[in-house]
Amino acid sequence: MIEQALSGLWYGFGVAFEPHNLMWCFVGVLVGNMVGVLPGMGPLATISILLPLTFGMKPVGAILMLGGVMYGAQYGGAICSILLNLPCHPPHAVTCLDGFPMTKQGRGGVALGLTVFASFVGASWGITEMIFLSPILVKVALQFGPAEVCSLMLLGLLAGSTLARGSPVKGVAMTVLGLFLGSVGTDLETGSERYTFGMTELDDGIELIALALGLFGIAEFMNSVNQVAPINTKYTNVGIRDMRPTKADMKRAFFPMWRGTIVGSLCALIPGTGPTIASFVAYATEKKISRHPEKFGTGLIEGVVCPEASTHSSVQGDFIPTMSLGIPGDAVMALLLGALMIQGIVPGPQLITQHPDIFWGLVASFWIGNIMLVLLNVPLIGIWVKMLAIPYRFLYPSAMFFVCIGVYAANNDFFQVGEVAVIGLFGYVLLRLGFHPAPILLGFVLGPRFEENFRRAMLISRGDIFVFVERPISAVFIALCVILIGSQIYFRLRGAKADLEPAAETAVSGEAPTGLAAQRVPATPAE
Amino acid sequence: MRFSTSLRELIGKRDFYAGGLMLLLGLGVALKGSTYRAGTLMHMGPGFLPTALGILLVLLGIAIAAASLAPEPDDHAAIGGHGGGGQSILPEHPQWWAWFCILMSPVAFIFFGRYFGMAPGTFACVFIAALGDKTSSWKGVIILSTVVTVFGVALFSYFLQVPLPIVTWRGEL
Numbered sequence: 001m002i003e004q005a006l007s008g009l010w011y012g013f014g015v016a017f018e019p020h021n022l023m024w025c026f027v028g029v030l031v032g033n034m035v036g037v038l039p040g041m042g043p044l045a046t047i048s049i050l051l052p053l054t055f056g057m058k059p060v061g062a063i064l065m066l067g068g069v070m071y072g073a074q075y076g077g078a079i080c081s082i083l084l085n086l087p088c089h090p091p092h093a094v095t096c097l098d099g100f101p102m103t104k105q106g107r108g109g110v111a112l113g114l115t116v117f118a119s120f121v122g123a124s125w126g127i128t129e130m131i132f133l134s135p136i137l138v139k140v141a142l143q144f145g146p147a148e149v150c151s152l153m154l155l156g157l158l159a160g161s162t163l164a165r166g167s168p169v170k171g172v173a174m175t176v177l178g179l180f181l182g183s184v185g186t187d188l189e190t191g192s193e194r195y196t197f198g199m200t201e202l203d204d205g206i207e208l209i210a211l212a213l214g215l216f217g218i219a220e221f222m223n224s225v226n227q228v229a230p231i232n233t234k235y236t237n238v239g240i241r242d243m244r245p246t247k248a249d250m251k252r253a254f255f256p257m258w259r260g261t262i263v264g265s266l267c268a269l270i271p272g273t274g275p276t277i278a279s280f281v282a283y284a285t286e287k288k289i290s291r292h293p294e295k296f297g298t299g300l301i302e303g304v305v306c307p308e309a310s311t312h313s314s315v316q317g318d319f320i321p322t323m324s325l326g327i328p329g330d331a332v333m334a335l336l337l338g339a340l341m342i343q344g345i346v347p348g349p350q351l352i353t354q355h356p357d358i359f360w361g362l363v364a365s366f367w368i369g370n371i372m373l374v375l376l377n378v379p380l381i382g383i384w385v386k387m388l389a390i391p392y393r394f395l396y397p398s399a400m401f402f403v404c405i406g407v408y409a410a411n412n413d414f415f416q417v418g419e420v421a422v423i424g425l426f427g428y429v430l431l432r433l434g435f436h437p438a439p440i441l442l443g444f445v446l447g448p449r450f451e452e453n454f455r456r457a458m459l460i461s462r463g464d465i466f467v468f469v470e471r472p473i474s475a476v477f478i479a480l481c482v483i484l485i486g487s488q489i490y491f492r493l494r495g496a497k498a499d500l501e502p503a504a505e506t507a508v509s510g511e512a513p514t515g516l517a518a519q520r521v522p523a524t525p526a527e
Numbered sequence: 528m529r530f531s532t533s534l535r536e537l538i539g540k541r542d543f544y545a546g547g548l549m550l551l552l553g554l555g556v557a558l559k560g561s562t563y564r565a566g567t568l569m570h571m572g573p574g575f576l577p578t579a580l581g582i583l584l585v586l587l588g589i590a591i592a593a594a595s596l597a598p599e600p601d602d603h604a605a606i607g608g609h610g611g612g613g614q615s616i617l618p619e620h621p622q623w624w625a626w627f628c629i630l631m632s633p634v635a636f637i638f639f640g641r642y643f644g645m646a647p648g649t650f651a652c653v654f655i656a657a658l659g660d661k662t663s664s665w666k667g668v669i670i671l672s673t674v675v676t677v678f679g680v681a682l683f684s685y686f687l688q689v690p691l692p693i694v695t696w697r698g699e700l
Contacts, residue, residue: 056687169594173549173587180556180580187573194563194573195556218629225625226661227618393667397657398675400629404636404652405645405679409689414637421633428626432616433545455571463569 005131012360015060016368024061025365028068029372035069036076037384038395040224042089043073044438047335048212049399052406059343060357064365066339070332071123071366074315075373078115078308079384083108083238091275091311094283098296098303105299109242109381110249114301115308116377118257120370122309125261126268126316127366134324134352134359141325141349146457147467151477153450156327158481161439163273168488170435178440181206182447189455201415208338209410210420211444213403215437218424221396223431228392238385243378249301256286256306264310268317274330275311275318282310316366323359325349327446331438334445341445541616546592553584628659644695645684649676 015021028050035046050069054062074089081092082099095115102111144152157179161171184195185205196202245253260282267278286306287293296303318329326347328334337347345355352359377384407416427437461467469475560581563574632655640648653672657663683689 053687167591169587169590170545173584173591176580176584176587177549177552180577180584183577183580190564190573192563192573194577195559218633222622222626222629225629225659226620226622391662393657393660393663394671396629396660397632397653397668397671400632400656401636401649401653401675401679404633404640405649405683405689408636408640408691409683409687412690414641417633417637417640421630424633425630429548432541432618433548434541435545451576454576458568458571463567465568 002132005135008135008356008360009131009364011356012362012364015357015361016064016364021061021064021361021365022368024057024065025068025369026372028065029072029369030376032069032072033076033373033376033384034072034387036073036088037079037387038076038390039080039084039086039388040088040220040228040392040395041073041399042077042216043070043332044089044212044216044335045220045399046070046073047332047339048209048216049402049406051209051212051335051339052409054339055342055409059340059345059355060361062343063336063340063358063362066336067362067365068369068372070336071312071315071369072373074312075116075119075377076384078119079112079377079381080388082111082115082304083385084388091279091307093276094279094307095304097283098298098300101297101299102301102304107299109238110245111301111304112238112381113243113378114245114249114253114305116243116374118253118260118305118309119312120374121257122261122264122312122314123316123366123370125265126313126319127363127370129265129268129313129317130320130323130366131363134320137320137324138349138352144349144473145471146453146460147471148474148477150450150453150457151468151474151481152325153327153446153453155477155481155484156321156329157439157443157446157450158484159270159273160328160330160442162484162488163277166434166436168492171439174430174435174437174439175443178443178445179447179450180443181211181440182444183451188448188452199415201413205448206423206444207407207410207416207419208335208342208444210407210416211423212335212338212441213407214420214423215427215440217399217403218420219427219431219437221399222424222428224392225396239382240379243381245301253301253305256302257309259286259289260306260309261313264313265317267310268314268320268329273314274332275314278310278314279307283307319362322347323351323362326351326449328442331441334442338441338445540595542595543592544616546588546590546595549588549591550585551588553581553586553588555581556584557581622659625659625661628655628657632656640691642695642697644693645689645691646676646680646693648691649679 016025031050032043032046035041035049036043047066047069051066054065057065074091077087077089077092078095078099081087081096083103085096085100085103087093087096099108099111099115102108157175158172161175162168182205184202186193186203193203263282263285264275264278267273267275267281283296283303283306286302287296290296290302315332318333322328322333322337326337326349328337340347340358345351345358403420404417407420408414410416430437457467458465467474469478557578558581560574560578563577564572565574565578566572632652635655636648636652638648639651650672653675654668657668657671680693684691684693
């Protein structure tokens with residue numbers, strides 16, 4: 001087993017080191033890092049905006065580049081949150097707690113330097129986990145029939161919508177909405193049209209890019225426009241020399257970093273608990289273990305490296321179910337999976353055997369990309385810091401162009417551009433009503449496959465709905481679903497969502513929407 | 528005076544409207560879905576799953592709306608920290624003009640892109656979106672639109688070969 005994984009990895013490095021793949025990985029990392037630094041651009045918006053650039057590419061290059069964009073954007077987001085106290089992506093909210101105080105003390109550079117290092121350690125651990133666990137998982141998953149796949153998807157969808165931020169009921173509603181949106185278009189089995197209202201452009205369904213850019217682009221711009229406080233660049237004067245940590249810093253950061261990594265990798269194994277939860281849990285654990293918990297929040301290096309290591313370790317770990325089962329854990333993974341599907345690749349347990357170049361190439365490129373990021377972030381920090389000062393009034397109109405042309409390029413059709421505007425408006429209404437649109441994407445990507453497997457399971461069982469609890473593996477998944485819902489109701493009745501971590505809770509401004517809007521609450525640049 | 532407070536209360540019931548919207552959406556989905564063939568459990572037709580999802584959405588909508596109406600003393604403490612405008616549907620300072628500009632920007636891209644080509648479409652798209660910002664000046668907006676147009680056309684037309692003519696006259700009429 002281990003031998004097999006290592007030979008796969010060897011092969012993967014061969015794929016990733018092919019010149020054009022290496023180039024695309026570099027481009028992805030660089031552009032992702034650059035866009036991710038910009039305040040208000042989280043990984044979701046960054047990937048959606050850059051997705052159209054990959055249409056003309058080969059699948060391997062495309063996925064390597066998008067993977068690079070994703071973790072590049074995460075590195076960039078950390079810079080934005082530590083120096084400006086602006087968490088563009090929910091996992092970074094915890095980083096702000098101690099990162100921004102450090103910046104105010106003039107130690108922002110050290111925080112950044114150690115963040116880069118901690119992220120690298122976390123990511124490396126996550127990748128190792130991916131190398132050895134994915135093949136095992138695939139072996140199990142290949143035995144699954146349609147009933148098992150169905151219940152597993154149900155579990156993934158439920159976990160993704162209830163464990164994420166916000167009210168669980170609203171999360172489930174968004175997932176159901178996403179599943180429905182996925183059913184728009186021509187029915188695969190009977191060929192009849194559903195919910196197209198006579199528009200032939202909708203026959204192929206709603207365009208994934210239009211949905212993603214509408215929900216995470218336009219809706220987010222509408223949320224942030226004119227609401228953004230002018231960016232305070234008072235503390236952002238950080239150069240390469242400020243990044244070097246002292247020996248004492250290194251010593252203090254070492255164990256928290258590893259603890260964060262372990263917490264993150266454990267969180268990645270539980271379906272639905274993405275990086276956000278991982279970073280929260282890591283921070284809370286660190287505070288509990290610490291000998292002086294009262295100092296957390298005043299600029300402690302432990303409070304920066306621990307959640308960052310945890311986030312990166314869990315993000316890489318999230319690739320395990322995404323690549324080996326075809327079931328994404330959060331919206332970012334759903335988007336990457338959608339990108340694979342656009343390239344004509346069927347996700348699922350057969351992916352590793354059918355397209356070893358994609359899987360192992362991706363794994364190998366993670367290593368390469370993360371090393372590139374360390375090398376990029378240290379010398380280029382001065383440039384990144386300058387980019388923080390780009391005002392929003394230049395940013396969002398330019399992004400609007402990328403949205404329009406990107407959606408147009410998906411099909412070379414202006415219809416989709418109209419689609420994105422409509423979805424954007426709808427997404428903004430949902431945001432204002434307190435919904436989080438991320439589960440929509442999860443439901444949308446999984447929807448068609450869920451329906452297909454559900455139908456097949458019913459056909460095999462001759463219409464017996466109890467097949468899902470009669471088959472043992474499937475019964476386990478269903479039981480987990482029930483436990484998940486039951487525990488949600490239990491905690492709701494006890495009214496105890498608050499015992500998570502009060503300090504952390506206020507920092508994420510509770511469930512404040514991602515992006516710039518989040519800053520309205522925590523960003524009071526105290527002198 | 529009394530009118531304004533009651534209106535504020537109504538707007539304040541954000542979850543009530545959230546649930547209501549889900550209910551209406553679900554109802555629409557289920558009703559339209561029931562016009563497609565549902566089939567049997569063993570041989571499901573195209574209408575089966577969407578109709579079921581619609582019904583589920585209706586139920587979830589009722590649950591969300593009902594939870595907002597039930598007087599929960601602890602609820603405010605739990606939701607109070609959510610920030611981002613609290614329970615109100617409209618943000619503190621509604622940005623009707625900016626919202627209009629952002630939504631008109633793709634429309635402008637469609638119109639100018641289709642009839643005049645990529646460059647005019649890009650310019651119009653950025654120009655209109657940029658007008659939405661309160662602090663923008665005419666000069667700044669024009670410079671920004673020009674810069675994005677030049678870079679955008681170079682990237683998408685020359686480098687990525689998106690098949691949209693750069694400049695044309697009533698292209699697809």
